[in-house]
Amino acid sequence: MDSLILPGDKFHVERQENVVLGPGAYCDPKSQKLQPVNAGIEVSRESKKNVFVHVEFNSKRYIPAVGDLVVGLITGSYSDSYKVSLESFSTPVTLSYMAFPNASKKNRPTLKVGDLVYARVAKADKELEAEIECVDSTTGKDAGFGLLEGGNVAEVSLAYSRELAFNSEYELLPLLAKTAQFEVAIGINGKVWIKCDDVRHALACKLTIEECQHHKSAEHKSIIAKNFKSLLNSKD
């Protein structure tokens, strides 16, 4: 059931055991009571074994959580790791040289400062620097992570980046794909990397994604049409 929930309210969860807490949900260690700590939409999903509860809310600063797929920017390199920024003015995270497919002591990754990478958050503990990885750590194989070459980045709100990534019914990207060909990597940290062969298309895609976050899905079609029209018409 999806409903608005505020800190101090009660979750609409009957089961007491096997409850998995997501962002915005907190279990008081003393009373073992479940309570929301953020205002937003309550989302609970039940499987045979567990109940998953979290609060869907928008926020300004991205806080890494294990399993998030993010678009990061390499800002420095050390002897055994890279320093990666997920957001300007936030604490940097580390990307170890060993967190790449086929990594070994001799086989070093060749990323440079200023490059963009697509990665997964591997460790995110409080008070510690988070770690990200460019490899599927369960199999040790390449999983589509790594350097994002060229392209450009659209910056969207955190809630909208989750909408783009997790809501399979969200129509924007399929709609956009009808008009232009593009590659996309959605970072949960509010960065959406897009690459097109044509610069005009790339700019139109970027503007469309940034604009559509403030509009209802019904208007998306007209926004796409408007952006592509104005860009392609300006061609001399």
Next chain:
Amino acid sequence: MAKDIEISTSESKFLIETLRQGLRQDLRKFEEIREVGIEFGKDYGDVTVTMGKTKVHCRISCSIAQPYEDRPFEGLFYISTETSPMAGAQFENGNNTGEDEVLCSRIIEKAVRRSGALDVEGLCIVAGSKCWAVRADVHFLDCDGGFIDVSCIAVMCGLLHFRKPDVTVAGEHITVHSMDEREPVPLGVLHIPICVTFSFFNPEDAEENIKGESNKEICIIDATLKEELLRDGTLTVTLNKNREVVQVSKAGGLPMDALTLMDCCHKAFNITETLTDQITAKLKQDFEARNQYAAMLSSENTRVS
């Protein structure tokens, strides 16, 4: 030290590539400025100016002070431009020693104060002992590039909008009349300087940055924050409606031609004209709204006729 905004090589390459194709990130033309919004507050000399996402607030205030000994006939005029993290996390609190911040306040100072936009002699009350000290406090509220241009407009709008209390002088004794008692008097503004900032991008290799022979640089007006971070050179031209060049400021960066400079000045003049008209129209509108009951009210004394 406060951290800088980080931009990836992909993004900077993309920006240059779009510029090369004659496009800007927000689909503006190269010589197009963002829409300027001017809003006056309830008090005199309280103005908020927006340009795109950039937002600057300016408050003019005045007090009575002693003039400088070597300039007994002149009033005082200060402009305080202090950035705070409110404008963006790249600005540090209490530390305005960054290159851009110093340059920004120097240019505003030069454009408004040293160009004589405010008639400081009109601020004198009693020569050598009392004068008005006018103070312009500029608050940067939101940063999306173009601080110099916006704050110059904000200070000028504030000065034009401000009214100082009326005073009567009887020998050494002066009386300051409250705003209710006597109609406050406007400041003497001699001209309206408008700053226009050009940003230059080098579409070629790094060698061009030093030699500057090919003159293929891309020139855009009113850069956004991202364009400001990636530009190779900048030029600020300050002009007024009388076609007078108040200042030209080019602190390093990509070398440029004399002819390009002339060209920039001509472009800047068109912008200056439209902005000046916009400012005067907005001021007129504000004062009409303030004085809408003036025709009805009358303070004539019927007994003396």
